[in-house]
Amino acid sequence: MEPVHVAISALAALLPITNPVGALATFAGLTEGADRAAIKRQALMTGVYVFGILAVFTILGTLVLEGLGIGLPALQIAGGLVVGHSGFGMIVAREALTDDEKTHGVTKPDISFSPMALPLIAGPGAIGVVIALTARHPGVLNRGAVIVAALVVAGLVAVLLRFGTPLVDKLGPTGLGALGRIIGFLTLAIGVELVTHGVLAVAH
Template sequence: MDLALFGSVFLTLFVIMDPPGITPIFLGLSGGRQVKVQRRMAWQAAAVAFGVIALFGIAGQQILDYLHVSVPALMVSGGLLLLLVALDLLTGKADEPTQTKDVNAALVPLGMPLLAGPGAIVTVILAVQRADGAGEQLAVWAAIAVIHVVLWLAMRFSLVIIRIIKDGGVVLMTRLAGMLLAAIAVQQIANGVTAFIQAA
């Protein structure tokens, strides 16, 4: 296995998917649920993200070409979806029972598009395309697997924080998550628009 390629892909995905940065957002979206539900959300989010990333790693370019969807369009649409979720967190709508009990936030927005967002998808598509031979392919897929384990650990052990900060802290964390998520969404939309302009 090519360890240098493994390290390069892992570090790139670590920066893009940002396990430490996902912690406040996960806490904001999982607040108000039972501990066992929160634990399930942690592995579900990581599993969904891995499934999406793996799918695009195997057939990403073909999927985008078939749908006639450009990467900038993927970035803008993902950013808009994240912005809607961020507004819910900021206004407190995510605290309502129908939101916290019935909607599985582990799937959307955590799994996709927050973790498995356009940046991670494009990175994986390019890494898989550029990998020559079994050793490099193994390095790329090992890096993808390891980063998702790291993401799961970050979310899983962030639940300890909930027990410490209690309900008031969770509300504060939810608002903080909303602000962070809004900033991420706006940046993603801006990157998509910039890419559109450069491609024109």
């Protein structure tokens, strides 16, 4: 597959899994009452951390698999289950963060790395996807294509968190919930596709 197609596939998979709009609602809640400078800085740093996490696993993820003796089919099945579970949770409107994570996030002076970048945005599902893509499409150019897709997603996250707070107020809980369910359905479909690829690979 051409690197351009790999980049497009990576972008199409990462956008619903990272769910920037859902992250925006959480970010707005956790930074409520903070000054504008702090919100701007944390929005930017969240994007930086998201890119860093995804880029590291894009570059080193297959090495970790080889070191642990994990094959691509097993990763696809495990990653698909994680992604599908995340998507199903969005469809049934399950909370993205636990009560303990929310409490910890509210009391932290900086939420950009945890809980925003990890585990909310660049969590196990997104990490599993970039590792699976680089394992399925090896080569320096294809890894670069996945990194470019990660950069686009991280940039979108940073911009949306920085300027999107009015969107939360405009959509309201009902609008955000409906949008989250649509994204959740797409995420669930990606999870099913990953599991299907893994099962077919094992069968052959």
